[in-house]
Amino acid sequence: MSAGVEEFDIVVLGLGPGGEEVAGRLAEAGLAVAGVEAGLVGGECPYWGCVPSKMMIRAADLLAEARRIPGMAGEAAVTPRWEPVARRIREEATDDWNDKVAADRFTGKGGTLVRGRGRLTGPKEVTVDGERVLRARRGVVVATGSQPSAPPVPGLAGTPFWTNHEAIEAERVPESLIILGGGAIGAELAQVFRRFGTEVTVLEAGERLLSREEPEAGDLLGKVFTAEGITVRTGTAATRVDHHGAAFTVMTENGSHRAERLLVATGRRSDLAAIGVGAAGLDESAHALDVDERMRAADGLWALGDVTGKGAFTHVSMYQARLVIADVLGEPAEPAAYHALPRVTFTDPEVGAVGLTERQATDQGMTVRTAVTDIGASARGWIHRAEGFVKLVAADGRLVGATCAGPSGGEVLGLLTLAVHARIPLAELGTMIYAYPTFHRAVEATLRELG
Ligand SMILES: Cc1cc2nc3c(=O)[nH]c(=O)nc-3n(C[C@H](O)[C@H](O)[C@H](O)COP(=O)(O)OP(=O)(O)OC[C@H]3O[C@@H](n4cnc5c(N)ncnc54)[C@H](O)[C@@H]3O)c2cc1C
Numbered sequence: 001m002s003a004g005v006e007e008f009d010i011v012v013l014g015l016g017p018g019g020e021e022v023a024g025r026l027a028e029a030g031l032a033v034a035g036v037e038a039g040l041v042g043g044e045c046p047y048w049g050c051v052p053s054k055m056m057i058r059a060a061d062l063l064a065e066a067r068r069i070p071g072m073a074g075e076a077a078v079t080p081r082w083e084p085v086a087r088r089i090r091e092e093a094t095d096d097w098n099d100k101v102a103a104d105r106f107t108g109k110g111g112t113l114v115r116g117r118g119r120l121t122g123p124k125e126v127t128v129d130g131e132r133v134l135r136a137r138r139g140v141v142v143a144t145g146s147q148p149s150a151p152p153v154p155g156l157a158g159t160p161f162w163t164n165h166e167a168i169e170a171e172r173v174p175e176s177l178i179i180l181g182g183g184a185i186g187a188e189l190a191q192v193f194r195r196f197g198t199e200v201t202v203l204e205a206g207e208r209l210l211s212r213e214e215p216e217a218g219d220l221l222g223k224v225f226t227a228e229g230i231t232v233r234t235g236t237a238a239t240r241v242d243h244h245g246a247a248f249t250v251m252t253e254n255g256s257h258r259a260e261r262l263l264v265a266t267g268r269r270s271d272l273a274a275i276g277v278g279a280a281g282l283d284e285s286a287h288a289l290d291v292d293e294r295m296r297a298a299d300g301l302w303a304l305g306d307v308t309g310k311g312a313f314t315h316v317s318m319y320q321a322r323l324v325i326a327d328v329l330g331e332p333a334e335p336a337a338y339h340a341l342p343r344v345t346f347t348d349p350e351v352g353a354v355g356l357t358e359r360q361a362t363d364q365g366m367t368v369r370t371a372v373t374d375i376g377a378s379a380r381g382w383i384h385r386a387e388g389f390v391k392l393v394a395a396d397g398r399l400v401g402a403t404c405a406g407p408s409g410g411e412v413l414g415l416l417t418l419a420v421h422a423r424i425p426l427a428e429l430g431t432m433i434y435a436y437p438t439f440h441r442a443v444e445a446t447l448r449e450l451g
């Protein structure tokens, strides 16, 4: 070992869900592993993402369910209080944004935790905070995730707008909130804050909410949100933002909106230049780190998670982590495949989707057949007074995509994910017995519609 240079078998840059998994498992396998983390070990998901947001959603859904009592089960007076939500997030989810448990878990497996911001300074070399040089005999795993991306709206930069961090850390709900972006984050948090009493306005530049999903999903959420008192403006881009005193003003082509808080949820980006991927011969201006089916980005360089651009979801990061671990250890593993990528937006109704949308399938030149049925028309949906739908997209006698919006839509999605993943013939799916009266029975009705 040369002076000032520390040598390891593997250096993992970024310890989000995928990076932590790779670093821990490889350390357990006996490799010398350094894990470099600039923030909290565990990354976005447990501290500012999936887990605390789903805790908020659980609370908001309880309120909504109680509000459904009149007309079905008696009377209910619901008084929302944010304090238990904020406390659960602080105490149960994030340990007050302290990662000691996760850090100890990694070092307990034999890994070396290096706190600081790392940057590739050679094909198999990472320099942390400009001074500590870590060399990796086998290679580097880049797992640096993504950061919120604010649009270049005049006036926005420099204002105290919220990203998901401030929204998750909120100790009280604002009186009023404008959300820029009606994607996964915007839609989930709009409903949470509305159900706790905030006046919420969602400004979405695209044609509808959840623009990445089937149009039926965005239309349904638009209708439900409006009925809940959320102001939804689609096809609306902000042209200017001002912040004076205690209020934000967001100007659009069709008028202006004022609120106490502004949440920017217009997507996320990975800054490849900041990670220094040019030192490994890669394009720093690219959108994402391009990886092959074994998660290799270059010789001695693997990448996983949001930074690969294959889907900004924890389950993608964990799936890719498994493939990286297998490749490093020389164990057999299937090549990466994303044809049955599932995603769930945890709104109410919950939107579960897998594989291709109708539009994506058509754009890929497939001859598709689709069918949509109303969950409210199914026995369970009618009993529950539920709203939602199942949409199936089929090509060559198999499902290539499906969406299930409704109560537990993400759970019903399990069977559809299996069908798309295993390419089960439609004829086979049609012979299955679907329990009565379940929400997933709507899948059978939709298959019948498909013919
Ligand atoms: C509000 C919200 C809700 C979400 N809900 C869900 C959900 O319900 N389900 C789901 O599947 N996904 C959800 N996601 C997405 C999910 O959180 C991410 O896809 C996931 O965390 C990505 O994991 P990752 O391994 O790529 O790394 P990340 O979690 O992004 O972590 C990367 C880590 O790398 C560190 N890092 C970055 N650069 C450096 C550097 N140069 N040096 C050292 N360390 C560095 C960062 O500090 C960070 O800790 C949500 C996201 C948000 C924001």
Ligand SMILES: NC(=O)c1ccc[n+]([C@@H]2O[C@H](COP(=O)([O-])OP(=O)(O)OC[C@H]3O[C@@H](n4cnc5c(N)ncnc54)[C@H](O)[C@@H]3O)[C@@H](O)[C@H]2O)c1
Pocket: 151, 180, 181, 182, 183, 184, 185, 186, 188, 203, 204, 205, 206, 209, 210, 211, 212, 236, 237, 238, 265, 266, 267, 268, 311, 312, 313, 343, 344, 345, 346
């Ligand atoms: N339940 C989940 O799994 C979950 C929840 C939250 C986030 N996530 C992940 O995090 C990612 C980031 O979430 P997100 O909601 O920030 O991004 P997103 O890409 O899902 O949605 C961003 C939305 O903002 C809109 N937009 C872009 N620029 C705009 C502008 N200037 N004005 C108004 N609208 C604008 C886009 O049209 C899009 O609809 C998601 O794509 C998802 O992968 C997942």
